[in-house]
Amino acid sequence: MPDIIQLLPESVANQIAAGEVVQRPASVVKELLENSIDAGATHIKLMVKDAGKTLIHISDNGTGMSETDARMSFERHATSKIKKTEDLFHIVTKGFRGEALASIAAVAQVEMRTRQLGAQLGTLLVNDGSKVKTHEACNCPEGTNILVKNLFFNVPARRYFLKSDGIEFRHIVDEFERVALTHPDIEFTFTNNGSEVFNLPKSNLRQRIVHTFGVKYNEKLVPVDESTAIVNVSGFIGKPDAAKKTRGEQFFFANNRYIRNSYLHHAVMSAFEQLLPQGHFPMYFIYLTIDPSQIDINIHPTKTEIKFQDERSIYAILHASVKRALGKFSISPSIDFDQEISIPVIPLPANAEVHPPAISINHSFNPFGTKVEREKVMEGWFDRKSAQTEGWKELMKVTRNEEVQVAAPEVETIPMPELELEVEHGQPVFQLHRAYIATQVRSGLLLIDQQRAHKRILYEKYFSQYETGNRNSQQLLFPETITLGASDFSLMKELVHEIRILGFDVEEFGGTSFQIIGVPSDAPHQNAAKLFEDFLEQFKNDSAMLKFSPRERLAWAIASSTCIKHGQVLSAKEMRDLVDRLFGCLMPYYAESGKPTLFIFGLEQIEEQLG
Ligand code: ADP
Ligand code: MG
Numbered sequence: 001m002p003d004i005i006q007l008l009p010e011s012v013a014n015q016i017a018a019g020e021v022v023q024r025p026a027s028v029v030k031e032l033l034e035n036s037i038d039a040g041a042t043h044i045k046l047m048v049k050d051a052g053k054t055l056i057h058i059s060d061n062g063t064g065m066s067e068t069d070a071r072m073s074f075e076r077h078a079t080s081k082i083k084k085t086e087d088l089f090h091i092v093t094k095g096f097r098g099e100a101l102a103s104i105a106a107v108a109q110v111e112m113r114t115r116q117l118g119a120q121l122g123t124l125l126v127n128d129g130s131k132v133k134t135h136e137a138c139n140c141p142e143g144t145n146i147l148v149k150n151l152f153f154n155v156p157a158r159r160y161f162l163k164s165d166g167i168e169f170r171h172i173v174d175e176f177e178r179v180a181l182t183h184p185d186i187e188f189t190f191t192n193n194g195s196e197v198f199n200l201p202k203s204n205l206r207q208r209i210v211h212t213f214g215v216k217y218n219e220k221l222v223p224v225d226e227s228t229a230i231v232n233v234s235g236f237i238g239k240p241d242a243a244k245k246t247r248g249e250q251f252f253f254a255n256n257r258y259i260r261n262s263y264l265h266h267a268v269m270s271a272f273e274q275l276l277p278q279g280h281f282p283m284y285f286i287y288l289t290i291d292p293s294q295i296d297i298n299i300h301p302t303k304t305e306i307k308f309q310d311e312r313s314i315y316a317i318l319h320a321s322v323k324r325a326l327g328k329f330s331i332s333p334s335i336d337f338d339q340e341i342s343i344p345v346i347p348l349p350a351n352a353e354v355h356p357p358a359i360s361i362n363h364s365f366n367p368f369g370t371k372v373e374r375e376k377v378m379e380g381w382f383d384r385k386s387a388q389t390e391g392w393k394e395l396m397k398v399t400r401n402e403e404v405q406v407a408a409p410e411v412e413t414i415p416m417p418e419l420e421l422e423v424e425h426g427q428p429v430f431q432l433h434r435a436y437i438a439t440q441v442r443s444g445l446l447l448i449d450q451q452r453a454h455k456r457i458l459y460e461k462y463f464s465q466y467e468t469g470n471r472n473s474q475q476l477l478f479p480e481t482i483t484l485g486a487s488d489f490s491l492m493k494e495l496v497h498e499i500r501i502l503g504f505d506v507e508e509f510g511g512t513s514f515q516i517i518g519v520p521s522d523a524p525h526q527n528a529a530k531l532f533e534d535f536l537e538q539f540k541n542d543s544a545m546l547k548f549s550p551r552e553r554l555a556w557a558i559a560s561s562t563c564i565k566h567g568q569v570l571s572a573k574e575m576r577d578l579v580d581r582l583f584g585c586l587m588p589y590y591a592e593s594g595k596p597t598l599f600i601f602g603l604e605q606i607e608e609q610l611g
């Protein structure tokens with residue numbers, strides 16, 4: 001038998017490798033953007049035609065390449081970024097496998113012009129399906145300019161499996177956004193078929209998010225910023241009322257690379273629990289910075305999943321960080337004050353050399369306590385001055401935290417009722433459109449939604465009855481009887497104990513009937529049967545509340561069915577009373593589902609509007 005094993009021709013090997021690296025136009029965009037960043041560019045232009053199928057054109061003002069390097073860059077495993085195995089553990093560049101350009105050139109026609117900073121001449125390299133067609137000196141701007149034409153021209157099957165332009169374009173936008181969000185200090189422009197898609201000036205992270213997603217995002221962002229010995233968490237989360245029904249902007253980055261991680265996603269989602277209506281997704285832009293040796297390096301070029309060695313601790317810290325950020329901005333869960341805030345027990349890192357962080361577990365931690373109390377509790381937990389932390393931060397050259405702090409006008413731009421709200425006594429109050437209460441506060445004009453505010457007040461009152469057992473019921477002169485459908489009847493039987501604590505005195509009355517003997521003392525008692533039916537309907541139908549506990553839902557239901565509604569005229573005394581009681585609440589600023597109860601029209605805003 002003759003020997004049959006032989007080495008694959010270079011071009012075939014490249015095409016096989018390309019199958020991994022280049023799946024669609026978006027993969028080319030990602031690789032080229034990353035190369036430009038690695039080359040230190042401060043301005044990167046991306047132009048695509050037909051969702052990148054016909055043309056992807058990227059130009060940068062980075063270092064450029066020498067004539068030889070330009071030729072070398074298209075060889076497989078040709079990289080300037082690592083030289084030896086140990087380098088793998090200190091990678092600070094985006095690429096390091098030296099495969100991207102070789103792979104792209106294997107499946108497209110590539111034209112590259114590149115000139116090193118200060119060099120007289122540049123180099124033109126034309127590559128056609130791995131074959132170098134041209135390699136000559138040329139006049140071109142400093143930096144690198146790459147055109148990738150007719151992707152998969154020589155692999156019809158791959159071309160055939162590309163999706164519609166709309167879908168492929170969306171993939172490009174996704175990749176572009178992930179890169180743009182990790183490099184706010186780089187200016188990016190992006191055009192598709194000649195029209196501008198993004199134009200992002202150099203900025204800080206907050207502005208980058210706003211430039212990328214729209215100016216409305218500015219007021220929706222709440223900063224997250226925690227340093228621990230295990231991980232640093234920074235970035236922004238969206239306020240609960242900005243949550244959307246579609247799973248929109250949710251980004252995790254680990255050491256400034258986009259990652260997907262459903263476990264960590266859960267950590268964020270559960271911190272939002274009870275603040276969001278069912279089926280709503282909060283946005284988040286979360287940047288984790290972690291000792292690279294604590295991450296399983298994923299050398300697969302296109303995968304975004306990575307594994308953390310100490311995932312459970314990161315989960316716990318992330319969860320607490322988001323909760324704390326929500327709490328700081330007075331929008332933390334309002335209805336679970338009977339439960340401990342879950343700061344889970346942190347297991348020690350598996351690697352013995354990693355010192356356990358200074359963590360104290362405080363099960364009575366109360367995000368609604370005074371700010372000082374909260375800070376005190378959390379300070380111990382977030383050990384800000386860990387020498388260990390500093391060491392690897394230096395290694396990773398992480399500057400993000402500084403950037404976020406520079407962007408600090410948060411305090412001005414996000415209304416922080418806690419700081420700004422000082423209701424001045426004796427100020428006139430008036431009602432706007434029978435729906436809002438207006439009054440002066442130190443920082444401007446306070447507008448309260450009378451319905452949401454009263455609902456919040458009543459909710460807290462009723463819910464507290466479950467804790468204190470103090471129920472207030474008034475007996476009816478003439479008990480009323482209600483007959484329920486079979487399913488309502490069985491629901492009633494299930495909940496009757498909880499309903500009684502709210503102040504309803506109800507007794508079974510034969511068949512599927514109940515007799516109402518007393519109602520909560522605050523509730524109108526003229527028509528007890530109707531009140532009760534409204535309450536039950538509210539309980540059954542408020543789908544936004546479905547994931548809350550029955551007690552919470554019952555308290556919201558009675559609050560919703562008995563609260564002051566829009567359209568109701570209020571006297572000055574009633575309004576003052578409502579304002580006072582609202583600010584006596586544990587969580588005055590938000591109604592259920594994270595909707596605000598009040599809004600401050602700041603003096604600055606007023607001045608700005610009036611020019
Ligand atoms: P990797 O990025 O993994 O090193 P690539 O195939 O993406 O591999 O690039 C190969 C080499 O080409 C890089 O290491 C770098 O030296 C050089 N290079 C690629 N793109 C650029 C660019 N835009 N500017 C300067 N050098 C570049
Ligand atoms: Mg690369």
